Amino acid sequence: MALTREQLIDAAVGVLSEFGLADLSMRRLARELDVQVGALYWHVKSKQELLVDVAARLLDAVPRPASPTPAVAPMAIAALLRQLRTALITVPDSAEVMQLAQSMRPESLDPLGWILDFLRIAGVPESDATFARHVLVNHLLGSIGAHQEALALAAGTEPSESSSDWGDEAFDYGVRVILRGMALEPIAG
Numbered sequence: 001m002a003l004t005r006e007q008l009i010d011a012a013v014g015v016l017s018e019f020g021l022a023d024l025s026m027r028r029l030a031r032e033l034d035v036q037v038g039a040l041y042w043h044v045k046s047k048q049e050l051l052v053d054v055a056a057r058l059l060d061a062v063p064r065p066a067s068p069t070p071a072v073a074p075m076a077i078a079a080l081l082r083q084l085r086t087a088l089i090t091v092p093d094s095a096e097v098m099q100l101a102q103s104m105r106p107e108s109l110d111p112l113g114w115i116l117d118f119l120r121i122a123g124v125p126e127s128d129a130t131f132a133r134h135v136l137v138n139h140l141l142g143s144i145g146a147h148q149e150a151l152a153l154a155a156g157t158e159p160s161e162s163s164s165d166w167g168d169e170a171f172d173y174g175v176r177v178i179l180r181g182m183a184l185e186p187i188a189g
Helices: 005-019 026-033 047-059 073-088 094-104 110-121 126-154 168-181
Strands: none
Touching (some): 005 026, 005 047, 047 073, 073 110, 110 126
């Protein structure tokens, strides 16, 4: 049976999820799929293009929420960010993969676009909405990266106070501070 792009993306997500970005090479994927490396390039032009597809696949787990009313848009933004964090936090190096995908093809990452939609619904002026989304996404990805790094450094050692500094509570606090700074503090939080 011929290799499909979906099989390639599935294999890449599997390697990333189990071993991290450092072990995700085209040669390794070819071995995993029992094909020649050149067969992979029939489906993607480069590893970077593949990583964009991997990022989009990681976000597939996040369903599109209903469009909120302006009054509850801040709470919807906070909830969406929490869902995104939950979808990505267990996948090693997912923050780095998301950063690359954002740089190359941001339109392929629908859930990150929903943040912008909700900011507009919340009344953030168009001139500020893109910057506000940028700040929120950087907080999301920075939080994930810091959490994963703390876990990697703590591997094989006793848990410490600092290894929990990047947990859900700290993430939610950061979201509240950012939204409060935009005068969009979530109703519950």
